[in-house]
Amino acid sequence: MKKWKRYFTAFLCFCMVFVFLSPASAKTNKEETAYIDVSVATLWTEPNIARDIDSPSLSNPVDMWKWTKSMTYEEKLWLVGNLETQALYGMKVTILEKQGDWAKVVVHGQPTPRHPLGYPGWVPIRQLTKGNAFAKFQSKPFAQVTSPTAWLYKDPKGNHKFMEISFNTRLPVIQSTKNAVKVMTPSDGAKWLKKEDVQIFRTEADIPAPTGEDLVNTAKQFLGLPYLWAGTSGFGFDCSGFTHTIYKAHGITIPRDSSVQAQFGTPVPESELQPGDLLFFAYNNGKGKIHHVGMYIGNGKMIHSPNTSTTVRIDDYRAPGYGEEFAGARRYIHK
Structure with missing residues (x-):
């Protein structure tokens, strides 16, 4: 690291x-x-x-x-x-x-x-x-949503829905019971989340360092989710919003856009690709501007959110339409 x-x-x-x-x-x-x-x-x-x-x-x-x-x-x-x-x-x-x-x-x-x-x-x-009251809770442990989306409730039993929120949302924890977590919201006071929808951490540094397989498994939760330009949520992702959010959920902050993601991390030779590595694609047969990113999952395949006409899906990264534009790979985790 x-x-x-x-x-x-x-x-x-x-x-x-x-x-x-x-x-x-x-x-x-x-x-x-x-x-x-x-x-x-x-x-x-x-x-x-x-x-x-x-x-x-x-x-x-x-x-x-x-x-x-x-x-x-x-x-x-x-x-x-x-x-x-x-x-x-x-x-x-x-x-x-x-x-x-x-x-x-x-x-x-x-x-x-x-x-x-x-x-x-x-x-x-x-x-x-x-959010003056909300700001006072920022030093507390937080509940991070791990389901693609999750409901906030007005009561601990989950009988009265308040708001559906996204994967990777983080809210300060007030109280934790067997089946629910009481959290503070920005302007509507305390609400409840089902414990099955979250993980609780004291700080971002306490999120366990992921393996490549961890990143891939998290990404696979979103298979079939329609693409959304600029999206960074469980309601829709663009290509780099997808990779940025998956890494962020595992405690690793990477740049927001694919062109910048391609400039950092560790360069990886194509022969040494491992699950979790990011794959980049560029115009002019891979020599021009970076325009797309996916996550390598092994066996020559990647998971990605390709474009407005598609959903999060798995493709061969060397398939026609991708292979000729492959521009390299980067690794943001280290074994």
Whole structure:
């Protein structure tokens, strides 16, 4: 892991230099932080560009299934280039600016050279909360959702549903019983999760270091889940959102985008691939810009979230359409 830490330290330094040299860095305001107050907040490239069909993703609460299942292929394809990323319930963000009912934020924990604090994009202000009470619980152990999605309940017996939340959501633990975990939410007080849907950790550092097989098994939970551009949740992933989230759930933070994921970690010769390694694909027969990432699972196959017309699936990484664009592999874990 020491070698990986050196790579990541270099990456963070690159991020800081990149932003320092950017003209936008001249605009400095008093730092204002907030927390995501919906199950999944979708970040847009600009404010006020969403369509009527996107309404379920803009409200508070959101209805992610209604949104993703209501769109045709063409309507989903329109999202490409109009969305940035997503942030999960309880994630911390820094607000950079506000414009009407929208805020430009950066999502902490999603590394990118575009900003040293995290991934930038626009969200409706209604999906944010100051979370002053919630902030006081951040030093407590957290419950991390391990099911693809899970319900928060108003009661410990799970009779009254409150909100469906995503895989990898982390909420501070107040109390743990035999079958349920009481957690704090960003703005709605204490709620309950079924114990079978979560794991509890004191800190992120306490998450056990995964094997490649652990990563692959986690990824396989999402087989058949439809692709969503910019997706980072159990309601839909894009290719790099998928790999970023699987690693994050195992306590390893890697860059958010495939082009940057391909620059860090340890280069791996194709003859030495192991499960959990990330495979990259580029235009111009693998020589151009990186445009896709998948996770090697063994026997010449990868699991990935390919594009708007497909779902999370397993393919031969050297099959036509992929093989000619193979651009190398990286390893973010060490035996």
